[in-house]
Amino acid sequence: MTDSARRAVGRFAPSPSGSLHLGNLRTALVAWCAARHAGGAFLVRMEDLTTGAVADRETEQLADLAALGLDRDGEVVRQSERRAHYDAAIDRLVDSGRTYDCFCSRREIREAAAAPHAPSPVSEASEDGTYPGTCRDLSNADRARRRAEGRAPALRLRADHMVVTAHDRRLGELELVVDDLVLRRADGVAAYHLAVVVDDALQGVTQVVRGDDLWTSTPRQVLLQQLLGLPTPEYLHVPLVLGPDGARLAKRHGSVTLADRFALGERAEDVLGLLATSLGWAGPGERLDAAQVLERFDPDSLPREPWTLVAPR
Numbered sequence: 001m002t003d004s005a006r007r008a009v010g011r012f013a014p015s016p017s018g019s020l021h022l023g024n025l026r027t028a029l030v031a032w033c034a035a036r037h038a039g040g041a042f043l044v045r046m047e048d049l050t051t052g053a054v055a056d057r058e059t060e061q062l063a064d065l066a067a068l069g070l071d072r073d074g075e076v077v078r079q080s081e082r083r084a085h086y087d088a089a090i091d092r093l094v095d096s097g098r099t100y101d102c103f104c105s106r107r108e109i110r111e112a113a114a115a116p117h118a119p120s121p122v123s124e125a126s127e128d129g130t131y132p133g134t135c136r137d138l139s140n141a142d143r144a145r146r147r148a149e150g151r152a153p154a155l156r157l158r159a160d161h162m163v164v165t166a167h168d169r170r171l172g173e174l175e176l177v178v179d180d181l182v183l184r185r186a187d188g189v190a191a192y193h194l195a196v197v198v199d200d201a202l203q204g205v206t207q208v209v210r211g212d213d214l215w216t217s218t219p220r221q222v223l224l225q226q227l228l229g230l231p232t233p234e235y236l237h238v239p240l241v242l243g244p245d246g247a248r249l250a251k252r253h254g255s256v257t258l259a260d261r262f263a264l265g266e267r268a269e270d271v272l273g274l275l276a277t278s279l280g281w282a283g284p285g286e287r288l289d290a291a292q293v294l295e296r297f298d299p300d301s302l303p304r305e306p307w308t309l310v311a312p313r
């Protein structure tokens with residue numbers, strides 16, 4: 001089947017670490033609109049690798065999506081149940097000689113990266129700090145010694161300073177040198193980038209819509225797709241939502257969850273109208289249901305700037 005004949009599949013992939021706030025719901029709305037606009041399926045995946053399944057949170061998040069009319073296809077997938085898939089992908093990278101054990105603690109990475117003249121082949125910090133390559137060329141004896149000291153290693157990708165380009169429908173191209181990212185943490189849990197890439201491929205995802213805080217990580221995911229022979233989905237990164245103080249939206253900003261908004265007397269149509277207004281698809285005060293937002297959806301007219309939520313009444 002050619003790409004154009006392939007059915008579009010979109011997804012929303014929250015972490016069940018807390019309630020969804022208006023920023024998360026706005027991303028979900030855009031992801032749902034993008035999938036439905038393309039006549040495609042819309043999946044929901046719980047990214048609970050680090051939290052483990054959190055049933056209450058999951059139930060609440062799914063209820064929020066349903067209350068807004070963002071219907072989904074298929075069963076919810078939980079990353080905490082998919083370790084075998086991640087291990088299989090990691091095994092393939094290990095077999096291709098593309099990995100190495102890393103015994104560094106976060107502190108050691110921070111210190112080594114901060115040292116003057118530390119070799120730094122990366123163009124941005126990874127979530128565990130810019131990795132200066134300390135363990136890249138350890139001898140077998142070094143590795144054995146560290147293991148004997150009782151240090152459990154993480155597994156890193158030998159990225160070989162590859163330059164990778166990612167494409168985003170809104171943001172264009174981003175070319176970065178990819179760092180030696182972690183594939184499996186020292187506690188045995190697959191790292192986020194690996195899990196996302198494996199899941200998107202296994203779920204047949206063709207479009208990834210998510211917050212633009214993940215845009216600079218996208219080249220890493222594209223590299224993993226290339227090394228694993230997996231297709232690269234289309235990316236659309238949505239600008240973040242900020243609180244009145246200019247910081248990323250959070251609970252402390254007040255009425256930021258759907259339950260908070262309902263407690264103010266708002267209905268789903270008010271919240272969807274607000275989100276659609278923030279996206280430039282509705283006028284202030286307009287009330288819309290999900291189908292009406294979908295009619296107005298235009299993937300090429302997303303705002304360029306973050307949206308600052310004004311404190312609710």
Ligand code: GLU
Binds near residue numbers: 013
């Ligand atoms: N789980 C991530 C988040 O909640 C989203 C990851 C993705 O969409 O690729 O921000």
